[in-house]
Amino acid sequence: MKQDVSEEMLIRYLLKEAVAEEEKAVKDWVQESEANARELEGMKMIFESGKQLAPVSPLKADAAWDKFKELRSAAQQNDKKLRSLYPAANWFRVAAAVTIFVGIGCLLFNILKNKADNPGNMVSIRTLKNVKVVTLPDGSIIHINKNSSITYASNFNSRRVITLSGEAFFKVKHNEDAPFTVITNDLTIKDVGTAFNVNGKNHRTEVIVESGIVQIGHSSASVRLNANEMVTIKAGERNMTVQRSTDILYNYYRTNQFVAFNTPLHRLVDVLNEAYDQKIIISNKLVINEPITVTINRDDSLARILNVIKGTTPALNIVKNGNGYSIQ
Incomplete structure (x- = not known):
């Protein structure tokens, strides 16, 4: 799917902070038309001029960006007026544009720098x-x-x-x-x-x-x-x-499986309690370190999982106890 190119994406591209997909989108956008290429080149020129002339801006990034768009719009309107009043005076239009864009450049540079340096967002x-x-x-x-x-x-x-x-x-x-x-x-x-x-x-x-x-x-x-x-x-x-690290039970929420290989029963119970927000108690201390080898799907119910664990070690007795379970 073709990715839209926003002004914020162009900013990240100019700051060399765009991800690979955004860089490709901007380059493809520039290739689409000369107007797009001129727009990006204009932003580069504004950025470079502002970089030279404006080390400090009193505006916050969002307010400054709105101000920049307002000034840019005014500059475009002024350029249209100059074209109608002085169609032959290209030098006058150029001089006016330079004056306007240097001012805008100061503002835009600080906007870009603020966005790059400010970790508050x-x-x-x-x-x-x-x-x-x-x-x-x-x-x-x-x-x-x-x-x-x-x-x-x-x-x-x-x-x-x-x-x-x-x-x-x-x-x-x-x-x-x-x-x-x-x-x-x-x-x-x-x-x-x-x-x-x-x-x-x-x-x-x-x-x-x-x-x-x-x-x-x-x-x-x-x-x-x-x-x-x-x-x-x-x-x-x-x-x-x-x-x-003796087991991979920590991976259950990533792999959707509980994989135990000679894993102490208490370790498996701790992970099941956390995964299912349950309270399973090992009341028989003689089986607390009983080694369990089993692979269980996380999508199974806790009752079914406990039944599978009991199948691996018949000596275990699992009893439903109120809202939890007791292993005896």
């Missing part, structure tokens, strides 16, 4: 009962688990910082010039070219690295995690101990 994405898959402007992909949210600045390509509440899986496009950073609770997680899961729910933060390397730190300590390593930090704790 924030993008927020929130989930409720469903998982969302989001592709960021840099091509990185985030799977956001239910009841979670991410926030980032609109100038994300130059400042790749994500604030996370809840849980998400990050598959990052590595860029040494713009490090990818996730902030959750009081932890800062920096990508060194990787895919990783972050869970900041239930008064603790868990980071599991699937591939690559991440750097995790807070005000008093930092650790580096490699593939198949993890750290879990409870609220208020400062120590971070690196451990091996």
